[in-house]
Amino acid sequence: MRGTVPGLGIPYPIGGLLPAVYQEDFFAQRFTAGLDEVLAPVVSTLDCLDAYLDPALAPADFLDWLAGWLGLDLAEHLTPQRRRALLARACDLYRARGTAPGLREHLELVFGGRVEVTDTGGVVIGPLRPGQVPGGSAAGPALRVRIAPAVAVSPLLVEEFVARVKPAHVTHVVEVLQA
Template structure:
């Protein structure tokens, strides 16, 4: 007889839970033993559930599933450690969504580079009426990414990310530079 998962036994054999009368019956014990083999992978998964929900410990395919739970799409070309880090950062990044710091952190996570955001606006105060406004009249967000040497950046994917994450009414310019 071939096991569902070789070498995987259940820590909770069903036969030991039966009344003594059935434990003495070989047919009942074989039948519950077969159930134990079928249920062992599910029981093992449930016993290890906290590890499955931790992106740093979960199996690779489950890490991508966790990303889906969090509404995040991972780049399949990234190494596993980078995918795990992205899933682990999802909730903190959601808290910062819509802020300059959140955009900076997201672009740094995606590119692995250092990000500088330059906004054309500004804030000022004055006691005199009709004082000049700070910043430029036209809104513009400049995103400057300095990537480590030997790192490639998918410009089209980065443009899509910026369009999705920045304020819709603000045009942007993307600059990717090497070290």
């Protein structure tokens, strides 16, 4: 929660910006000093706005807010370092969304460890060249995901995550290898 910060100054006190007649008025100076104290965190935040929008520098409680701007769902089990890495790579993840390498990278960022994503029936493995047609099978597109996460996670959690980030028309099989 943000609030007043004891001892935080304001670069341009309001009392010094008033006309000369009010700069000599004791009440006006005390009143504007109170405003300075309340406005100091706002001015400080605006002066440092770029740091709030940078995933590497943003306060930990702002990471979920940044993720909401980008449409990312940050799971509660993620450490702040992993959340920052995921936010920093968000644009690249969206660019590769729907491809096996994109899914693999997304899984590595969220769960860590080793991840293998294999096409078992016509999924686009990488970018297609003009005129190139993706392969396919009678069963339709399918993925096989094998993951050995860095920390023990519920297979159901991985299953739900894969179902959310893969293309909707692609079937999948998830195998979680616990350490």
